[in-house]
Structure formats: C-alpha cells, structure tokens
Amino acid sequence: MTQKILKIEDLALSYANQKVLKDVNLELSKGERVSILGESGSGKSSLLRCIAGFEPVNNGKIFIKNKLVSSNNLMIPTEKRNVGMVAQEKALFPHLTVKKNISFGIERKKNKDEVVNELTNLFKITNLIDKLPRQISGGEQQRVAFARSLAPSPNLLMLDEPFSALDDELKQELYYELDKIFDKQELSILLVTHDHEEAKILTSRLFKLTQGSLISIE
Amino acid sequence: MVSWKMLPFIVAVVFITPILIVLTSLFGEYSDNWSHLIEFVLLDYISSSILLVLGVSLGVLVIGVLSAYLVTNYSFYGKNTFEWALLLPLAIPPYILAYTFTGLFDANGDANILIRYLFNLNNDFVFFPNVRNITGAIIVFSFTLYPYVYLVTRSAFLNQSNSIKESGRLLGLGQISIFSKISLPLARPAFIAGLMLVIMETLSDFGAVDHFAVQTFTTGIFRTWYGLYDLNTAMQLSSLLLMIIFLFYFLERFSREGISYTNDNSTFKTASVTGLKGLKSLLASTFCFIPIFIGFILPIIELSLWAFETNVDIFNNKFLVGSFNTITLGLFTGLICALLAIVINFSIRFTKNKFLERLNSLMSIGYAIPGLILAVGITRFLVFSDQNLFTNINFVITGSLVGLFLAYIIKSYALANSSIESGYERISNSIDNSAQLLGSSGGKLLGRIHFPLMRTSFLTAVLLVTSEVVKELPATLILRPFNFDTLAVITYTYAAEERMYQAAMPSLAIVIIGIIPIIFLTKMIRSSRIKNS
Known part of the structure; x- marks a missing residue:
C-alpha cells in the first residue's frame, strides 16, 4: 500500500468572518503530484500556508505522514513538519551565498556537502555556488530556491506559483527539468497555479478551488 | 549658471x-606639553576611550537591537506605545542624565536617601554603588544613545520580507534561530551604521565624561587648552581624535550603502506579528520599559522634583x-x-x-x-x-x-x-x-x-x-x-558646582525642546506602521 503523505479532512479557514476555505478534503500519496487551480484570491495560497503551519485552521484536520499537525486546538510548528515550499518570491537569504542558501536547512547533517553537490548538479548551478543571490538572474535564483527546499528531503514539496515571474522560454526549460527531478526523487508535489497548461505538464491530478471548496477536475 | x-x-x-x-x-x-601628554596621559585617554566605546557599543546593541526586534515582530502589552516611546531618551543629552545620576545615586543622593528611609538604615549606609566612574558613563551613554541603533534597526526589521523568515521556518529553524541566523545578519549593516553614530557621539561628548571624571580625548583637549593654555597642543590632540572619528564616519557611510541588500527580493511580504501572552508578554513589556524608564522617565521625575519641590x-x-x-x-x-x-x-x-x-x-x-x-x-x-x-x-x-x-x-x-x-x-x-x-x-x-x-x-x-x-x-x-x-x-x-537644584529647570527646558525632533520621528514611525499593517 502506498504511503499517505498528506491528508486533509474537512478543513475550514476564515479571515475576519470571511470564509476562505470550507470543507476541503484532499489526499496525497508518496510520489504523487497534484495541482490546485483557481483565480487570484480563491484561497489557494492560504491552503498551502495552513499545510505549512503558517496559519492556524478554524476547523478540520491536517495530517502529514499520518501524524496530526493541525486542527482547531493543535498546531505543530512549521519547523517540525518537514515540508518544503517554493514560491514566486523565492525568498533566498540575500546575505548568504548560493551554497550556504542550499545547505541552510541541513547544516548539522554529515553528508551536507554531498547533498549540496548533488543538488547543484541536478539544477545545473554548480558554477554559481559562491555567488550571492543578487549576483544571479531570476531563473537561476528560482533553481537555487528549488535546490534549497529539496536539500532537507521534505515529506512534501509545495509550489506556490513559482514560475509566474519567469519568461515562457525559461518556464518550459524548468518544467522539463523539474519533471525529471521530481520523478527521479519520487517527490510528493502540491502545486498551486492559475496556469492550466503548467498544471498538466507537472502534475497528474488537477483540482479547482472555487468559493473555498475543492473540486476534482481531471 | x-x-x-x-x-x-x-x-x-x-x-x-x-x-x-x-x-x-x-x-x-x-611643545613640551605634547611630550608630557604622550608620556603620562595619552595612554589613559586611549584606554578609557576604548573601554567606553566597547561598553557603550555592547549596551546600545543589546537595548537597541532587541527592543527593535520585539516591537517589530511581536505583539505584547503596550507595544504600540513602546514603538515611539523608545525614542524618548533621545531628548535627554548624556550630560543631563549624568547630572541626574549623580544626584540620585551619590552617597547622599535621593535614591540612597529613599532606601535608608524605607529600611530605617543609618545615614552612612550607601546602597547604590558609586556612578562617578567609567561604568556610570557607560550606563549613561547606553541609555541615552541606544535610540540611534533602535531607529535604524527597527526600520531594517520592518523591511525584511516575511517570506524570508518563513523559508527559515520551512527549513527547520525556531524563533530564536530565525532571529540569530536570518533577521540579525540581514539587519547588520543598519545597526552597524547606528552603532557608528553612537560611537561618534560617545567620543565627542564632553559634559558627561567631565562630570564623571573619566579621562578621554575631549576632557584632555579641554584641560590642555584651559589648564595648560596651550591651544596648539590642544589642536594636535584634537587631530588625533578627529582621525579616529573620520574612521567611524566612513564606516557609517559604508554600512549605510549595504542597507539596501535587506530588500533584495522583488516581491515583498509584510512581516507577520506573533502575539505574546502571559509571562512572555510581561517580559517583553518590561524589557522595553526599562530603557525608557532609565533614559527618560527617571531623569524627568528627578529634575521635576528638584525644580518644583x-x-x-x-x-x-x-x-x-x-x-x-x-x-x-x-x-x-x-x-x-x-x-x-x-x-x-x-x-x-x-x-x-x-x-x-x-x-x-x-x-x-x-x-x-x-x-x-x-x-x-x-x-x-x-x-x-x-x-x-x-x-x-x-x-x-x-x-x-x-x-x-x-x-x-x-x-x-x-x-x-x-x-x-x-x-x-x-x-x-x-x-x-x-x-x-x-x-x-x-x-x-x-x-x-x-x-x-x-x-x-x-x-x-x-x-x-x-x-x-x-x-x-x-x-x-x-x-x-x-x-x-x-x-x-x-x-x-x-x-x-554641584548645585543640582538650580541645574534642574534649565535641564528640563533643554529636554522639552529636545522632544521636538522626536515628534517628527514619531510621525514617521506611525506612518511606517500604517504602511506595514
């Protein structure tokens, strides 16, 4: 039986009496890739923030690897959930080199250098390791962001419109490479996007979030 | 043209x-006075200046950086008031706090008299240690000058995108590690710039160090001129101090250029504020209240008592x-x-x-x-x-x-x-x-x-x-x-002349006028809070 990485049961979230998410249910197995499509403001990013532990939930439960991490009276801190996220804003640490950004989450691991080497090779950024984020291009920064989030081997990698600031040519190149990397590493991916084509290329199951509810579309 | x-x-x-x-x-x-300075006192000036600068730097960094971090990232009792009130000590020039300190903590100062009265102790009992020394000067400068560090560091913390801190949490960091590994290094150029200003102010001061009888360059320049009547040697001593100050001036300029890198990401996310409750909230409030109390409230109360009672x-x-x-x-x-x-x-x-x-x-x-x-x-x-x-x-x-x-x-x-x-x-x-x-x-x-x-x-x-x-x-x-x-x-x-009662009213008048720039800074802080809320 395939291992369940993520399970969401009847999740509800409100901001100032406005319902953002209602009765959201979702399951994700190891190696499975799922997309959530939706308009701006539909609650896609809020759902990811709940899973990451940045937002407390009003109702429902979130399990990661069968362990309850969020409910209306429980909130396991983000740093203890072992989930990764790459977003449009990349959020690289501007004072650290590419190498130090990537190794940031695995500083105490013995095989730190090995992991960094593997990831820099995988994302073709070996020539950038001593550079600061401001010294590299937007596309390269996004590769570093992916490498950094994969370094701690997260249970789940969440992608919050990570390609929206990139040009079309660069996007196509990254889709192709990421598709191979995700397959090779058997990663569980939850992608949030408003781009239907992107969702189809990178994931196998598609959902749509409308008026706070999640509907399966493909 | x-x-x-x-x-x-x-x-x-x-x-x-x-x-x-x-x-x-x-x-x-x-002149011969220069040889005398080199032989007997210059080393004292240098060593006490270094000690003073080191002590004050540590003091202003702890107070300025931590209070800025608390008011920017946490919500606790009185936080909105502390945000601007932490600037109030700027209105008190170090020499006025120095006068207040000696009036309070000398053997017959008001604080010792109060302790003796409360615990019914003998008149020769002295509770508070002597403040007329370098430690007293370090405390006075730390509590009057920390707002220079607080102001720029707070602004740097406000400009740190929340997504960077969230990345840290996703990579396994707790609250303290986020502060030490992400927020603090990112704010470093800002608080170094503030620190350089503090160092320049400390080295420039004459009134407080003179009152505490601490031998520094400025007291040395004054004594050489007015004690030895040697303007030329005073100028030579001034040149040495000037070169040290120029060094800090250029370091400050250099640090300011680095401030921009804190906002490297194209998409900025406002910092999220964590609510503190119970003991944690009380501790944060106390930490922010202490510098305001020592640097502003205490001298104002003491000066008012001296002036009006x-x-x-x-x-x-x-x-x-x-x-x-x-x-x-x-x-x-x-x-x-x-x-x-x-x-x-x-x-x-x-x-x-x-x-x-x-x-x-x-x-x-x-x-x-x-x-x-x-x-x-x-x-x-x-x-x-x-x-x-x-x-x-x-x-x-x-x-x-x-x-x-x-x-x-x-x-x-x-x-x-x-x-x-x-x-x-x-x-x-x-x-x-x-x-x-x-x-x-x-x-x-x-x-x-x-x-x-x-x-x-x-x-x-x-x-x-x-x-x-x-x-x-x-x-x-x-x-x-x-x-x-x-x-x-x-x-x-x-x-x-140790006539503190007569010194109180002019001191209070200086403080009241000194509040003017704080009103402008407070307006700035309020507008930044609105932009970031």
Missing part, C-alpha cells in the same frame, strides 16, 4: 576651513535670559541652515552638477565633528582673521557671536540638509520643466515654485536644528561671548 555653483563652493570652504586648521597643526611644532526661584532672571539667548540662537541658526540647504539643493538640482552633490555630502560631515574640536578650529580661524583683517582693533570677531554661529551651522547643517533633500525628492522634475516652459527658472523657480512647496520641510529643518543647538554644550562653553549664557551653559555651570 555660474552663480548657482558658487554658493555651495563658498559654504564648503567656510565649513572645511576650521577642520583643516585643526589637522594642519599636526605638521607644526610640538524646592524653594529655589526657578524662573529667575538668569534662567529667563538664558532661555531667550538659547531660543534666539537656535532659531537663527535653524533659519540660516535651512536657507543654505534649500539654496544649495536647488543649485544641485538646477545645474545637475555631480561635483556639487558630492560637495554637499562633504558639508554634512560637520555633524560628526565634536563641538569641542570645531571650537578649537574656529577660535584659531577667528584669531587669524582678527589679526589680519582688523589690524587696528583688537579681537573684533573673536569672542563675538560669529564663532558660535559658525560652529552651530557647521554642526547642524546635515540635519537641515536631510530634511530639505527629502522635501526635494517629493517634487517631480516635470514640475520644474513646466515652470521653465512658462518662463520661471533660476531664482523665480526657487521662489515661486520650490519654496512654497517645501514650506513643511523648511519648517522641519528649522526646528530640528534648533533642538540640536539647544543641547550643544562644549562649543557654546568655549565660543560664547563673555557673560553670554545659554541653557546648556547654565546647566553645566550649576552642575559643576
């Missing part, structure tokens, strides 16, 4: 001459004349500085001359020069002018108000300039183009368009300079005309 370029050039020459005069003393003759005639003639002199000097200097700044910035804008821009930046160096050193340079400059320009009459300008105004203007120009510069940033170039197309250029453009649009910046500049002039002690003490007192001089004279 030429005339618009001339004014900044002339002003720069006037500003830089006293500094150059001080520095050229290094190439002159060295004694039979001393507080509104005496000396106080009234001193207040009039102080306000007049302050406002007049403010007006001159603001006018100079507006005309110089206009000429830079009008001529688009990069050299003038650099010259204007150089003119702002005056804020870093200790008042005492300016006084030394200006005195030599005035004596030289008197000897060469007015050969028939003895000392026309030396000992007049000219030297005092010159010192104030050089020291305060940077404040006026920053206010006028930010005012100009808000006037679009298209306004200039339209005015020029409609026939207004040069003086007309300045008088009919820029000046009316810059009224608020102009007024701000005048008030900021006034509040700075009111606090200035060493330059006033040396350059004032005979029998001409200001509030700072009256305070110093009374405190030197």
Whole structure:
C-alpha cells in the first residue's frame, strides 16, 4: 500500500468572518503530484500556508505522514513538519551565498556537502555556488530556491506559483527539468497555479478551488 | 549658471576651513606639553576611550537591537506605545542624565536617601554603588544613545520580507534561530551604521565624561587648552581624535550603502506579528520599559522634583535670559541652515552638477565633528582673521557671536540638509520643466515654485536644528561671548558646582525642546506602521 503523505479532512479557514476555505478534503500519496487551480484570491495560497503551519485552521484536520499537525486546538510548528515550499518570491537569504542558501536547512547533517553537490548538479548551478543571490538572474535564483527546499528531503514539496515571474522560454526549460527531478526523487508535489497548461505538464491530478471548496477536475 | 555653483563652493570652504586648521597643526611644532601628554596621559585617554566605546557599543546593541526586534515582530502589552516611546531618551543629552545620576545615586543622593528611609538604615549606609566612574558613563551613554541603533534597526526589521523568515521556518529553524541566523545578519549593516553614530557621539561628548571624571580625548583637549593654555597642543590632540572619528564616519557611510541588500527580493511580504501572552508578554513589556524608564522617565521625575519641590526661584532672571539667548540662537541658526540647504539643493538640482552633490555630502560631515574640536578650529580661524583683517582693533570677531554661529551651522547643517533633500525628492522634475516652459527658472523657480512647496520641510529643518543647538554644550562653553549664557551653559555651570537644584529647570527646558525632533520621528514611525499593517 502506498504511503499517505498528506491528508486533509474537512478543513475550514476564515479571515475576519470571511470564509476562505470550507470543507476541503484532499489526499496525497508518496510520489504523487497534484495541482490546485483557481483565480487570484480563491484561497489557494492560504491552503498551502495552513499545510505549512503558517496559519492556524478554524476547523478540520491536517495530517502529514499520518501524524496530526493541525486542527482547531493543535498546531505543530512549521519547523517540525518537514515540508518544503517554493514560491514566486523565492525568498533566498540575500546575505548568504548560493551554497550556504542550499545547505541552510541541513547544516548539522554529515553528508551536507554531498547533498549540496548533488543538488547543484541536478539544477545545473554548480558554477554559481559562491555567488550571492543578487549576483544571479531570476531563473537561476528560482533553481537555487528549488535546490534549497529539496536539500532537507521534505515529506512534501509545495509550489506556490513559482514560475509566474519567469519568461515562457525559461518556464518550459524548468518544467522539463523539474519533471525529471521530481520523478527521479519520487517527490510528493502540491502545486498551486492559475496556469492550466503548467498544471498538466507537472502534475497528474488537477483540482479547482472555487468559493473555498475543492473540486476534482481531471 | 555660474552663480548657482558658487554658493555651495563658498559654504564648503567656510565649513572645511576650521577642520583643516585643526589637522594642519599636526605638521607644526610640538611643545613640551605634547611630550608630557604622550608620556603620562595619552595612554589613559586611549584606554578609557576604548573601554567606553566597547561598553557603550555592547549596551546600545543589546537595548537597541532587541527592543527593535520585539516591537517589530511581536505583539505584547503596550507595544504600540513602546514603538515611539523608545525614542524618548533621545531628548535627554548624556550630560543631563549624568547630572541626574549623580544626584540620585551619590552617597547622599535621593535614591540612597529613599532606601535608608524605607529600611530605617543609618545615614552612612550607601546602597547604590558609586556612578562617578567609567561604568556610570557607560550606563549613561547606553541609555541615552541606544535610540540611534533602535531607529535604524527597527526600520531594517520592518523591511525584511516575511517570506524570508518563513523559508527559515520551512527549513527547520525556531524563533530564536530565525532571529540569530536570518533577521540579525540581514539587519547588520543598519545597526552597524547606528552603532557608528553612537560611537561618534560617545567620543565627542564632553559634559558627561567631565562630570564623571573619566579621562578621554575631549576632557584632555579641554584641560590642555584651559589648564595648560596651550591651544596648539590642544589642536594636535584634537587631530588625533578627529582621525579616529573620520574612521567611524566612513564606516557609517559604508554600512549605510549595504542597507539596501535587506530588500533584495522583488516581491515583498509584510512581516507577520506573533502575539505574546502571559509571562512572555510581561517580559517583553518590561524589557522595553526599562530603557525608557532609565533614559527618560527617571531623569524627568528627578529634575521635576528638584525644580518644583524646592524653594529655589526657578524662573529667575538668569534662567529667563538664558532661555531667550538659547531660543534666539537656535532659531537663527535653524533659519540660516535651512536657507543654505534649500539654496544649495536647488543649485544641485538646477545645474545637475555631480561635483556639487558630492560637495554637499562633504558639508554634512560637520555633524560628526565634536563641538569641542570645531571650537578649537574656529577660535584659531577667528584669531587669524582678527589679526589680519582688523589690524587696528583688537579681537573684533573673536569672542563675538560669529564663532558660535559658525560652529552651530557647521554642526547642524546635515540635519537641515536631510530634511530639505527629502522635501526635494517629493517634487517631480516635470514640475520644474513646466515652470521653465512658462518662463520661471533660476531664482523665480526657487521662489515661486520650490519654496512654497517645501514650506513643511523648511519648517522641519528649522526646528530640528534648533533642538540640536539647544543641547550643544562644549562649543557654546568655549565660543560664547563673555557673560553670554545659554541653557546648556547654565546647566553645566550649576552642575559643576554641584548645585543640582538650580541645574534642574534649565535641564528640563533643554529636554522639552529636545522632544521636538522626536515628534517628527514619531510621525514617521506611525506612518511606517500604517504602511506595514
């Protein structure tokens, strides 16, 4: 039986009496890739923030690897959930080199250098390791962001419109490479996007979030 | 076009001459007093200055950085008030806190008397340790100067995108590690810049170290001049201090250039504020309250008690004349500085001359020069002018108000300039183009368009300079005309004679005027809070 990485049961979230998410249910197995499509403001990013532990939930439960991490009276801190996220804003640490950004989450691991080497090779950024984020291009920064989030081997990698600031040519190149990397590493991916084509290329199951509810579309 | 370029050039020459005069003393003759200084006291000056700088740096960093982090990232009881109240100690010049400290903690100070009264102890019992030493000076400087660090660090923390901290959490960091590994390194250029200002202020101070009998460069310069009557050696000693200050000045400039890297990401997410409850909230409130209490509330209470609960005639003639002199000097200097700044910035804008821009930046160096050193340079400059320009009459300008105004203007120009510069940033170039197309250029453009649009910046500049002039002690003490007192001089004279009750009212008046810039800073803080909420 395939291992369940993520399970969401009847999740509800409100901001100032406005319902953002209602009765959201979702399951994700190891190696499975799922997309959530939706308009701006539909609650896609809020759902990811709940899973990451940045937002407390009003109702429902979130399990990661069968362990309850969020409910209306429980909130396991983000740093203890072992989930990764790459977003449009990349959020690289501007004072650290590419190498130090990537190794940031695995500083105490013995095989730190090995992991960094593997990831820099995988994302073709070996020539950038001593550079600061401001010294590299937007596309390269996004590769570093992916490498950094994969370094701690997260249970789940969440992608919050990570390609929206990139040009079309660069996007196509990254889709192709990421598709191979995700397959090779058997990663569980939850992608949030408003781009239907992107969702189809990178994931196998598609959902749509409308008026706070999640509907399966493909 | 030429005339618009001339004014900044002339002003720069006037500003830089006293500094150059001080520095050229290094190439002159060295008297026996210099050998005496080198042999017996210079090492003391250097070691106590280093100790003072290290202690104050540690103090301001702990108070300034931690309080800035707390009010930016957490919500706790009184947080909105602490956000601006943490600036209040800026209104208290270090020498006034020093006077209050000795009045409170000396063997017969009010704090010891209170302890003896509360616990029914003998009159010879002393609870608080002696503060008239370097430790007392470190405490005084830390609690009056930390707002320099707090202000810039708070702004740096506010500019840190939340997504960066969230990335840290996703990578396994807890709250403390996020502070030490992400927020603090990112804010480093900002708090280093603030720290450099603190170090410059500490090294420039005369009143507090003199009161605590701590041997530093400034007390050494003063004693060499007024004790040994050796202006040349005082200038040589000043040159040494000046070079150390220049080092910190350029470090501060260098650090400021690095501040921009904190906002490297194209998409900025406002920092999320974590709510603290119970004991944690209480601890955060207490941590923020202590510097406000020691740096502002305590001296205000003590000064008010001294001023109002004694039979001393507080509104005496000396106080009234001193207040009039102080306000007049302050406002007049403010007006001159603001006018100079507006005309110089206009000429830079009008001529688009990069050299003038650099010259204007150089003119702002005056804020870093200790008042005492300016006084030394200006005195030599005035004596030289008197000897060469007015050969028939003895000392026309030396000992007049000219030297005092010159010192104030050089020291305060940077404040006026920053206010006028930010005012100009808000006037679009298209306004200039339209005015020029409609026939207004040069003086007309300045008088009919820029000046009316810059009224608020102009007024701000005048008030900021006034509040700075009111606090200035060493330059006033040396350059004032005979029998001409200001509030700072009256305070110093009374405190030197240990007549703290009489020193209280002029001190309070200085503090009240010193609150003016804090009102402006508070407005800035409120607007930044609105933008970030």
